[in-house]
Amino acid sequence: MSDLINYFLNNxxxxxxxxxxxxxxxxxAIIIAILIGVPVGIYITTNEELAETILQITSIIMTIPSIALFGIMIPILSIINQGIGFLPALIALVLxxxxxxxxxxxxxxxxxDPNIRDAAIGIGMTTFQRLRKVEIPNAMPLIMAGIRTATVLNIGIGAIAAFIGSGGLGVLINQGISRSNSTMILAGAIAVSVLAIIADLFLKYVQKRFTPKGLNS
Incomplete structure (x- = not known):
């Protein structure tokens, strides 16, 4: 324990x-994922067959081991000389x-609630107005839960991305494994865990801030 504390203090x-x-x-990665995922999630509510197809595809992507996905990226992005480093890691995290x-x-x-939606239609709201003022605010807790899950997941996967040169806290774990240095490995793992907790708490605050008061538990 003292070695770990000293490592944090000295480094x-x-x-x-x-x-x-x-x-x-x-x-x-999360910002890009939100800009893609939220509009897609909203759009597929209008087409059940498309929704099933897209959810199946994204489920398949989730089953691909991260190292394998990074390996797939290398030959593809090598065409533009970006086979390793930040870009393949970013694309993988977005996926x-x-x-x-x-x-x-x-x-x-x-x-x-269909009654809320009907009330919005009844007062003459357009589809966009209904979506912006009624549906998204009421859906915010569950949407933010998905974003929080994706963020914590990506913080963990981002550590593995260090193996393809993306940088980040995974470098400590990688170097610790290479040097058989358990202190470095533990320091990297703790830092990743703390970062995930902080990110989740921050997003929880954002969720409460933008969720209508009546829906906050």
């Missing part, structure tokens, strides 16, 4: 640098994020 600048790289990778975000958005919009 806090290195840990901060790796944490910043990790946050950048996961943050950009892994789609199932929880799309599924939760689809379910949340479908589960909005």
């Amino acid at each position: 806090y600048d290195i840990l901060f640098g790796f944490t910043a790289e990790h946050v950048q990778l996961v943050g950009i 892994y994020s789609q199932l929880p975000i799309i599924r939760n958005t689809y379910t949340a919009i479908n589960d909005v």
Whole structure:
């Protein structure tokens, strides 16, 4: 334990640098995933067959081991000289994020109380107004639950992405394994876990901030 504490104290600048790289990778991936997944989740509520197909595809993607997916990216992105590093890791994290975000958005919009939707139609709201002012606010808790799940998942997978040169806290774990240094491995694992907890708490705050008061538990 003392070795671990000393490692944190003596290498806090290195840990901060790796944490910043990790946050950048996961943050950009989640933003892109939200911009793709939420609109797709909303759109497929209008077509059950399309919804089933897309949810099956995203489920299959989730079953692919991360190392295998990174390996698939290498020859494809090598065409543009980006086979290893930040880009393949980013694409993989975006793909892994789609199932929880799309599924939760689809379910949340479908589960909005029909009476609320009918009331919005009755006062003359357009489809976009109904979506923006009624359906999304009421669906926010479940949508945010999907985003939180995707974020925590990506923080863990992002550590594995260090094996293809993406940087981040996984570098500590990778170096620790290479050097048979259990202190480095443990430091990296703890840092990843703490980052995941902080991210989840932050997103929980965002969820409460943008959820109508009557829906907050």
